[in-house]
Amino acid sequence: MTGTTQNQSSLELSPIGNCQVSALVDPSGAFVWSCVPRVDGDPVFCSLLNGDRRSEGVWTFALEDQVSASQHYVRNTPILVTRLESADGSAVEIFDFAPRFERSGRMYRPVAFARIVRPVAGAPRLKVTLAPMRDYGAQLAETTHGTNHIRYLIGPQALRLSTDAPVGYILEGRCYRVESDQHFFLGPDEPFVGNIRSEVRQMEAGTRRYWQHWVRGLHVPLEWQEEVIRAAIALKLCQHEETGAIVAALTTSIPEAPGSERNWDYRFCWIRDSYYTVQALNRLGALDVLEKYLAYLRNIVDSARGGQIQPLYSVMGDSELTEGAASHLAGYRGMGPVRIGNAAYSQIQHDCYGQIVMPTAQAFFDHRLLRMADERDFVRLEEVGEMAWRMHDQPDAGLWEFRTRQEVHTYSAVMCWAACDRLANVAEELEKGDRVSFWRERAEAIRQRIENDAWYEEGGHYGASFSSDYLDASLLQMAELRFISPDDERFRSTFAAIERDLRRGDHMLRYAAEDDFGAPETAFNVCTFWLIEALKLVGRNAEAREMFDSMLGHTTRSGLLSEDLDYETGELWGNFPQTYSLVGIINCAGLLSKPWSEVR
Known part of the structure; x- marks a missing residue:
């Protein structure tokens, strides 16, 4: 991505986390x-x-007379190492991580961060600034302290920093010489048990071991392995393990384009985004994420009781996500508002039914799962299918979540078809012949409706909705969903029309028509990956690989992407890291890579 001035916020960030909490660390280690x-x-x-x-x-950690900073992850982990160097050659390395490892028969993933500062050259002098805030930037946290700890009051709770560094220097913001390793544990407000030096080092070793063993179980493609592994780790960090929910991104209100006010809170679980995430990780064999997410879905379906499924929920499954603004935060580069909550929870989006059925359907076939689905699950899943059938030709806000208009969106109708189609597959596996016929007939009826109402003969392409002929990039998913063959002339002509109208160089708009906020100004990264997939499917292999390499050139130094990209400057915009975009990296790498047989 393009550079920014030193005092300007940037998405050149590196996530750490443990599936309970996460942090984004800037290039200086802040x-x-x-x-x-x-x-x-x-x-x-x-x-x-x-x-x-x-x-x-x-x-932050900063050296006196600091002149440079560099970063890398410990191989196959989200443990981040930042090296700071001063003008006289002195240097320290900072190891940042959120503890995650098995202990006492369960996963230890506290609301905590650990940092280890190691002097590696000269006589470095360090300044530590630890200034947490409360109530969405309303005020700095008040502090109390003891000999080896500082308490930060962040509301009804407190965080406690336990450390073997000089507490007085931290409180007063003084520089001091670092002559041996120093250890920092910011976590629950309770006494730190044990020797902090040995305990934090054991936490780092356990966390390193956990992640490297998790990565070891992934089935990665031959090419682009480092990129796929980094994307997979980041996707796993977006899962709230307690419930299984997967958030769309770790941030709120990074604008989709400068000054656009397209600032949304993405710290929630979208049924659509989560479907794409588990689909990508499943291709790598990361069944732990799928299993936990399926448990989350079962709770959502139970709560709906056969009724309307929302497009998104909180990580705890809450259905009301009232949208407001954090008045004390100026916003990314001063571009407010900073939104809390997301009004899209009250929208009607019918594609969610297919996105519930498809990942759940796997549980009827996959014998690797600890809990396979059974006939009771099928009964509940048929309730979702009933809603798909009832809503397949009804207006909704669509996957792009238009706030001021509704149409019968083709993507939503195709997803409803997929729900019925996959239910027929499940019924066949369960040897329920009558239900196979039932769901096949419904799937075919939806197919015919789409073919009749979404196809625009004059333009020679499918339209984004039944009532208009404008195009959007989601139509490229018709082949991925097996609604249509990539060799079908209707798909090829639709692809040609989309490429003509929505492609901008090596990037893709989601749509070009004006929406509630005017015309889109940036490319939507997952749509660019859909374009790359379509190029491969129609046989333009070399072009697909070239475009994929171009997209990888826009990742941050941490190997990740946000939601959007300025197709003229190459700068990243939108919430970060965006699960959609990381899914694109994994899917395209798997589709385009040479097979492993070539090295055997």
């Missing part, structure tokens, strides 16, 4: 975004959205 006690909580580190008040809501 925590600039982190919410507690979970991803949709109060951002105690919020300088990313704090405008000119970037010294508040941050946790």
